[in-house]
Structure formats: C-alpha cells, structure tokens
Amino acid sequence: MRWLLPLALLAAGAARAQDPGERDFQRCISCHSVADPLEEGLPGPGLRGVFGRRAASQQGFAYSEPLRRSGLVWDRTTLDRFLADPEALVPGTLMGLPPLRDAALRQRIIDYLARQG
Ligand code: HEC
Incomplete structure (x- = not known):
C-alpha cells in the first residue's frame, strides 16, 4: 500500500494544475496578485x-475615490457585477x-478568489 500516498499526491497536483479558475485568473495577474505575501x-x-x-x-493601496x-x-x-462591468458598478x-460577458467564466474566477485565503 506504499504507493497510495504518492498516488494521492499526484492526483492532488494534477487537480491543482487543472484548476480552471486559476487558469482564468491569468487574465488578472498582470495587475493583481493572490500570493502570500502579496507581490508588490x-x-x-x-x-x-x-x-x-x-x-x-x-x-x-491608492484606490480611486469612487471605489473608496x-x-x-x-x-x-x-x-459578479463588478467583473461583468467594472465601470457600470463603480463609475x-x-x-x-x-466587461467579462461570460457568466460561467466570472463564476470560475469568483470561486477561485473565494479559495484564496
Ligand atoms: C489593467 C489592470 C487590471 C486588470 C487586468 C484587472 N484589474 Fe482588478 N483592479 C485594478 C485596479 C487599478 C483596481 C483598483 C480600482 C480602483 O481603485 O478604482 C482593481 C480593483 C479590483 C478589485 C477590488 C479590490 C478591492 O480591494 O476592493 C477586484 C475584486 C478586482 N480588481 C478583480 C479583478 C479580477 C478578478 C480581474 C481579472 C478578471 C481583474 N481585477 C483584472 C486593475 C486591474
């Protein structure tokens, strides 16, 4: 049964690599970090x-007056409303x-964010 643990780790690694939310979040990483400590x-x-x-x-962080x-x-x-149209929710x-028009895409990104700390 010694092969069970490596197998489980392998499966966990594969699940992480395939996290669709993480993949979708790539469109945010030019501006945002979820790292700990945060990327400056x-x-x-x-x-x-x-x-x-x-x-x-x-x-x-120097936020805009409207967001504050x-x-x-x-x-x-x-x-969901912010990602669907940032300017519409917070002019x-x-x-x-x-605007991210794809509701399923927004949900995957939101699920991913919900898992980040
Ligand atoms: C071009 C740069 C850029 C990209 C790309 C970007 N953002 Fe932002 N985001 C910002 C800036 C700048 C702010 C601060 C806005 C303000 O102060 O009005 C912000 C604010 C936010 C906030 C509010 C954070 C808070 O502390 O209140 C969230 C949530 C957010 N972004 C999510 C996302 C997600 C998810 C994506 C990818 C789908 C994304 N952003 C893509 C620049 C970006």
Missing part, C-alpha cells in the same frame, strides 16, 4: 482574502478591465 509593485490591489472584504480596504466611496463588500453578487473606477 503591481498596478492593482492584492486579491488574497478579497472575499468578504470591504471594497478598497487593502492597506497602502462605493460602500461595497465583495461577495459573490458584488464581484470612475481605475480598473480598466473590459
């Missing part, structure tokens, strides 16, 4: 632990991401 010097705030967090609350005043808390609904936001 990116144009967007860190998204580790963003789930359940008040909008514009990462210490030290938005009063939003990031959950499934608000994240004047600095996040220059074109």
